[in-house]
Amino acid sequence: MPVRKVRPGPRVLTAALCATLAVIGYMTVSPEEATPPAAPAPRAAAKNAGPQAAPLPAAPAAPPGVGPVTRTQIPDSTSQALVVTGKTRDTNVATAVLYERDGTGKWRQAAGPWTAHNALRGWTTHHVAGDLRTPIGVFRIGDAGGRLPDPGALLPYDQDEEFVSPGTGFLGEPLEGSFDYVVAIDYNRLPGTTPLNKERPLGPERGGGVWVHVDHGGPTQACVSLPADVMRQLLRALNPVREPVIVMGPADEIAR
Template identity: 65%
Template sequence: MPLRAALLTTVCAGLLLTGCAEPSTGPAARPAKASTEPAPGPPADPAPATAPRPAELPGIGPLTRARIPAATRQALVVTGEGPDSSRSTVVLYAYEPTRGWHSVSEPWQAHNALRGWTDDHHADDLRTPIGVFRIGDAGGRLPDPGTRLPYDQDEEFNMSGTGFLGEPLEGSFDHVVAIDYNRVPGTTPLNKTRPLGLAKGGGVWIHVDHGGPTRACVSLPLERMRELLLALDPAKEPVIVMGHAAALAR
């Protein structure tokens, strides 16, 4: 064999023996580059569910809601069928911090004033004042049924004659709850003091329904009046929220 060919044969055989012909897969191979990704860990806990927002009073808009005292935990909502309607629906609500407002009565049918509702009540306008008012004083011709409100039983809670539809008015004041519109809170509903003046009306009560429109009051059937008297709790600073539906939604 010529000398040059012999030398080439010897060199190639040496390269094959040392492994340089292909990348080594043995222990002597260059270590793989370290990963910069973090090592997988246990699955993350699911995100906590967002706590539900406490419920608001149905049908009550922000302007009306802002007039409800922060400490109030009972609200009697009277929703008139329309601005000139004498018919309305009444629901008693209670408030719990985690739950918000929720109804504690069935809807009760009621009457309000003959000509409906007004934002600017005056004496003898035959409209019920719209707004949010405290309710904390009760009374009537009949004995106290067991209410926690101060209750004034007096024979002066009498009514005679007929209503706008010719219905008898007798018994309308057997039980009443005074609405704190143009009156002195903490006194009997019979108190005739009018802080805003006589022209602004007064004597606006929740009383027993006589089957027809009122002059300014809200009226409920006798059994519903008794339920209301037993449910109201002065410690919860109850209010009445009243007006036709569009007014309350403001």
């Protein structure tokens, strides 16, 4: 009989995936108003001036290899990022590194690098079902599961026999065991639910079921895959308190 953990209800994401733009207003004045008043007589400096406003904290720096444009998609509240980069848009072998941000705002390498696979035809900024490309961008990762028992995940973990992957891959390799451990990528899915949830907010034509899962030795349909021991390590490291994200795509585009 499958073991299933009681999962919390859908979680409300508290951080937007884009930067806030500041809006500056201007005031129009008449020529009379534009005339400067006479300078007042000199005054002695105030002895007990009130406290000055503290400067606003700088936005957190970006993980290594992540450029300023991509950085704007990472919520300021996020302090854990799995960065997956390929050499070009058309490659299906990638490198994955887990970074964490400390209390000073600096990002450090927490684990990796690891060799990963992505989709057969590479990457895309407009993923559609069947294009055999992995979506480029920054996405939340907050739900996990798999066919095997929970290895100690901090994320909500759904053990279910439905995590099956029959057949063979693009290189003729067996797919069995690929879904022993998975982490759902919040692309066209309902966050806060099992990775098996098939709701597609963008519509089925935009694909779905994009996961980080166990590597089977070849390219994927759209997912990112890592070795089984790395998946266990990742599941024990990803912490929902840190609001983790995955940053993925060709290295040159992520660096913009």
